[in-house]
Amino acid sequence: MIKYFIPIFFISINLSFSQTLPKVFEIGTASGFQVSSSENPASNSINDVLIVGDTIWLATSRGLSRSTDKGVSWNNYYGTTAFETESITALGYYQGIIWAATAHSIERDGQTLPEGSGLRFSTNNGEGWYTVGQPLDAENDSIEVYGINNIRALPVTVAVQNIIYDITFTPNTIWIATFAGGARKNNIDSLIINQNNKWKRVVIPPDRLSSISPTDTLNFSLQPVGGKFGKENNLNHRVFSIFSINDSTVLIGTANGINKSVSNVNNSPDGISWIKLNHQNQIEPISGNFVVALDYSKNQNIIWAATWKAEDQDEFYGVSYSTDNGISWRTTLRDEKVHNFGIDNIGGFVIATSSNGAFLNIAGMDRWLLPGQIVDKVSKLKLRTKHFYSAGFLGNESIWLGSADGLVKNSTVSQYWKDDWKIYFASQPLENIEDTYAYPNPFSPRTEQVKIKYGTGGKSVQATIRIFNFNMNIVRTVIQNAARGNPYHAISSSDSGVIDFWDGKDDSGVIVPNGVYFYRIDIDSNDPIYGKIMVLQ
Numbered sequence: 001m002i003k004y005f006i007p008i009f010f011i012s013i014n015l016s017f018s019q020t021l022p023k024v025f026e027i028g029t030a031s032g033f034q035v036s037s038s039e040n041p042a043s044n045s046i047n048d049v050l051i052v053g054d055t056i057w058l059a060t061s062r063g064l065s066r067s068t069d070k071g072v073s074w075n076n077y078y079g080t081t082a083f084e085t086e087s088i089t090a091l092g093y094y095q096g097i098i099w100a101a102t103a104h105s106i107e108r109d110g111q112t113l114p115e116g117s118g119l120r121f122s123t124n125n126g127e128g129w130y131t132v133g134q135p136l137d138a139e140n141d142s143i144e145v146y147g148i149n150n151i152r153a154l155p156v157t158v159a160v161q162n163i164i165y166d167i168t169f170t171p172n173t174i175w176i177a178t179f180a181g182g183a184r185k186n187n188i189d190s191l192i193i194n195q196n197n198k199w200k201r202v203v204i205p206p207d208r209l210s211s212i213s214p215t216d217t218l219n220f221s222l223q224p225v226g227g228k229f230g231k232e233n234n235l236n237h238r239v240f241s242i243f244s245i246n247d248s249t250v251l252i253g254t255a256n257g258i259n260k261s262v263s264n265v266n267n268s269p270d271g272i273s274w275i276k277l278n279h280q281n282q283i284e285p286i287s288g289n290f291v292v293a294l295d296y297s298k299n300q301n302i303i304w305a306a307t308w309k310a311e312d313q314d315e316f317y318g319v320s321y322s323t324d325n326g327i328s329w330r331t332t333l334r335d336e337k338v339h340n341f342g343i344d345n346i347g348g349f350v351i352a353t354s355s356n357g358a359f360l361n362i363a364g365m366d367r368w369l370l371p372g373q374i375v376d377k378v379s380k381l382k383l384r385t386k387h388f389y390s391a392g393f394l395g396n397e398s399i400w401l402g403s404a405d406g407l408v409k410n411s412t413v414s415q416y417w418k419d420d421w422k423i424y425f426a427s428q429p430l431e432n433i434e435d436t437y438a439y440p441n442p443f444s445p446r447t448e449q450v451k452i453k454y455g456t457g458g459k460s461v462q463a464t465i466r467i468f469n470f471n472m473n474i475v476r477t478v479i480q481n482a483a484r485g486n487p488y489h490a491i492s493s494s495d496s497g498v499i500d501f502w503d504g505k506d507d508s509g510v511i512v513p514n515g516v517y518f519y520r521i522d523i524d525s526n527d528p529i530y531g532k533i534m535v536l537q
Contacts (some may be wrong), residue, residue, distance in 0.1 A: 063428070097121055173187060177241055295340075383408060461524050
């Protein structure tokens with residue numbers, strides 16, 4: 001499940017709720033769409049990896065991707081009737097149904113903001129899809145019944161900053177973490193069969209309370225920021241992650257800690273008691289209150305949490321884990337910004353994906369191993385990023401890592417990384433053998449490298465690539481008489497496409513100024529091929 005936000009989005013904590021309702025999607029039919037097939041996923045930004053049996057699902061910034069043949073080919077749902085041009089923010093699977101949360105970015109008051117667009121679900125392994133709208137409240141929907149209490153609740157009437165970041169399940173119940181909309185749940189049968197898109201808000205403690213029960217007399221508002229009910233600004237109502245560790249225990253990660261369900265009064269659907277576990281209210285606490293990811297190792301009975309520094313100066317980044325169901329916590333990977341976990345419940349392995357690499361737990365909670373330089377075994381392409389968002393295990397056959405710039409497969413599952421890598425790079429097809437393009441374009445050398453794609457006709461060739469400034473002076477020789485194609489740097493056999501990288505630096509290692517640059521590709525004795533790149537920092 002996705003445990004952190006899509007990287008293309010800008011998140012502003014200063015929420016504002018307008019009164020204008022966005023387009024509401026209805027539950028629709030599963031027919032009327034097509035998928036494209038490719039050797040690579042739809043995008044190089046892989047936000048989540050979900051593996052069910054031999055089927056690999058990817059949540060990407062350009063829609064959903066699926067492989068049923070262990071990565072040999074991919075079905076990409078981007079641009080289809082069901083998914084349009086949406087990004088995928090969360091994945092979930094329960095009793096034969098695959099769920100995908102969608103979102104996109106919009107321009108609002110000079111800012112680029114995320115806007116949720118609901119859920120898509122499939123009952124036949126992705127062959128057909130139904131659409132559910134983003135959970136929204138009516139303007140007068142301002143009361144939530146919780147036991148003996150009528151809790152005031154700030155209505156979330158628009159989808160801006162109302163994003164589904166995580167999905168989990170208990171028997172016949174789907175739970176979602178929606179950031180601005182808090183934690184919500186729905187009856188799966190009611191949602192699917194009766195088309196009931198009315199989601200129940202989950203009442204959890206405000207910042208000033210460490211527990212609540214439906215038999216308590218309570219006086220607070222369910223709202224993530226100050227609003228119509230006063231200045232209450234509850235970080236604990238800003239929900240980022242959610243996970244069920246069994247049929248009755250649900251964990252909700254917020255900007256103020258971890259909320260754990262502890263009991264149910266008279267088996268009432270609204271009678272759940274909660275305790276909050278954070279950096280301030282336990283003797284052995286989590287490292288930080290901003291909980292961006294939650295997971296669970298069944299074999300070892302370990303709760304894992306990616307706990308970031310929130311507001312307290314004593315908090316710090318790290319991975320917090322508990323072997324006693326949250327009574328106490330220990331911290332490992334101190335100061336690492338971990339986004340997600342991959343759990344192998346067969347061999348007991350754990351991967352923590354972070355801004356500094358993919359850490360594999362090899363023996364003991366404080367022993368983690370980075371893979372080092374990732375190089376494709378066949379094409380010799382190198383992964384140029386250390387930023388990983390997701391991980392998954394395909395049985396005991398392979399590990400899959402979703403990064404900010406490509407999907408990675410390691411063919412052997414063991415307690416150590418093996419030097420057997422395959423890298424998948426998404427790209428648009430070339431129109432002909434003389435075609436070339438660069439992406440992303442424009443690009444910022446301080447945060448990324450530009451890829452230059454061109455064709456070799458399926459042959460092994462000698463290639464030279466030079467970068468020129470606007471005055472046609474050479475600023476960088478990227479490669480010179482380098483072997484390319486069949487198989488070197490090949491990413492697509494369908495158009496014989498290969499790629500090379502430019503880091504935006506000149507031959508002296510200095511980042512070039514903003515502006516338009518040209519590149520020239522010389523392949524054997526053929527006529528040169530030209531392209532254009534814009535540097536924009």
